[in-house]
Amino acid sequence: MSDSRLSSVALDVEPFRVMALLARGKALEAQGHRVLHLEIGEPDFPTPEPVVEAGQRALAAGLTHYTPAAGLPALREAIAQDYRQRYGLELDPRRVFVTPGASGALQVVLGALVAPGREVLLTDPGYPCNRQFVRLHGGVPVSIAVDASTNGQPDAQDLARHLGPRCAALLIASPANPTGAGLGLEALERLRRQVSEAGAVLIVDEIYQGLEYGDAPLPTALSLPGDSVVVINSFSKFYGMTGWRLGWAVVPDFMIDTVERLAQNVYLAASTLSQHAALAAFAPQTRAILAARRQELRARRDVLWQGLRDLGFDVGTAPPQGAFYIYANIARFGLDGETLSERLLEEAYVAITPGSDFGVHRAREHVRFAYTQPIPVLEYALQRIARWLGG
Numbered sequence: 001m002s003d004s005r006l007s008s009v010a011l012d013v014e015p016f017r018v019m020a021l022l023a024r025g026k027a028l029e030a031q032g033h034r035v036l037h038l039e040i041g042e043p044d045f046p047t048p049e050p051v052v053e054a055g056q057r058a059l060a061a062g063l064t065h066y067t068p069a070a071g072l073p074a075l076r077e078a079i080a081q082d083y084r085q086r087y088g089l090e091l092d093p094r095r096v097f098v099t100p101g102a103s104g105a106l107q108v109v110l111g112a113l114v115a116p117g118r119e120v121l122l123t124d125p126g127y128p129c130n131r132q133f134v135r136l137h138g139g140v141p142v143s144i145a146v147d148a149s150t151n152g153q154p155d156a157q158d159l160a161r162h163l164g165p166r167c168a169a170l171l172i173a174s175p176a177n178p179t180g181a182g183l184g185l186e187a188l189e190r191l192r193r194q195v196s197e198a199g200a201v202l203i204v205d206e207i208y209q210g211l212e213y214g215d216a217p218l219p220t221a222l223s224l225p226g227d228s229v230v231v232i233n234s235f236s237k238f239y240g241m242t243g244w245r246l247g248w249a250v251v252p253d254f255m256i257d258t259v260e261r262l263a264q265n266v267y268l269a270a271s272t273l274s275q276h277a278a279l280a281a282f283a284p285q286t287r288a289i290l291a292a293r294r295q296e297l298r299a300r301r302d303v304l305w306q307g308l309r310d311l312g313f314d315v316g317t318a319p320p321q322g323a324f325y326i327y328a329n330i331a332r333f334g335l336d337g338e339t340l341s342e343r344l345l346e347e348a349y350v351a352i353t354p355g356s357d358f359g360v361h362r363a364r365e366h367v368r369f370a371y372t373q374p375i376p377v378l379e380y381a382l383q384r385i386a387r388w389l390g391g
């Protein structure tokens with residue numbers, strides 16, 4: 001029985017199951033086992049040196065006071081400048097809000113759009129915390145099932161069925177977690193048109209942007225016309241700064257004042273130290289480091305994808321486009337995702353994430369592998385899985 005002093009809204013928030021697996025993995029390590037971590041959405045790379053040095057300089061210079069709620073003007077300008085350089089986009093820095101991670105960006109963006117009873121459409125599978133964020137704002141998360149047949153993104157007819165007068169937004173990610181699926185400009189524009197015709201906002205989480213392995217980079221939704229697109233991004237993944245807790249949102253003009261008021265109230269400002277460090281994230285030296293890491297992640301993806309395929313996992317006909325995950329169908333092994341993840345951890349000391357962390361649509365048939373570890377570790381994990389499957 002839960003304590004009646006606790007909020008019923010908070011009690012409805014579901015745990016992030018991968019955290020429990022992580023804790024179990026740590027317990028096994030404490031017993032002396034070598035656990036191979038393919039569950040964590042965080043590569044093993046350290047933060048690029050120029051970023052660390054910029055953070056150290058800021059600390060030495062005593063830059064430890066609050067920044068404006070929307071972020072350091074120089075960082076907002078640097079982010080806008082990066083969109084100019086990479087995508088040829090003119091972006092008013094006033095639309096850029098620096099936030100405590102993409103998580104902070106999602107809080108203020110959803111806070112600005114979601115009133116009690118209003119709906120937010122989310123992909124299933126998708127990043128699990130989004131459903132909880134919507135609930136915390138009194139909103140109603142509505143799932144749209146996606147899978148390989150829809151390229152991991154909402155299908156037009158499904159979307160039409162779900163879009164209604166109570167719908168505040170459609171929230172998608174490209175590249176997506178857990179599928180790695182990305183969206184081209186045409187597909188994004190189709191979604192934008194459909195969503196804005198229904199009077200709602202399209203929120204595109206681009207946190208894995210930069211981690212795309214095709215010949216051309218995926219587009220940003222900021223290239224779309226109109227004033228009904230919000231982009232969420234972060235320094236966590238591509239820039240290797242998970243623990244610095246820094247991200248951003250780019251919002252349309254009509255949201256600027258509201259998001260600013262929410263930022264002032266919810267967190268006052270993002271970490272000052274992290275913001276100064278992030279100014280070095282766009283320097284040529286950092287870009288070179290990040291480009292090399294992208295190549296390394298691509299090689300890791302290829303090893304893990306081919307290895308899983310050879311072991312009989314259904315990983316589709318081509319490797320995922322981006323992020324650092326492989327969402328594998330395991331139906332042929334006759335175990336559900338939770339049992340398989342649990343047994344693989346307990347019996348082969350390989351940690352992965354069950355599909356049930358990402359939704360309900362065919363979730364029991366899936367598990368997520370993260371290629372956030374070096375190739376020898378992935379190869380070792382594949383050997384252990386092979387032995388486990390054979391035994």
Ligand SMILES: Cc1ncc(COP(=O)(O)O)c(C=O)c1O
Pocket residue numbers: 041100101102103104127173176177205207233234235236242246247
């Ligand atoms: C799709 C997606 N959005 C947002 C986040 C939150 O990232 P952060 O708050 O570290 O920027 C994550 C983290 O894994 C994610 O996968």
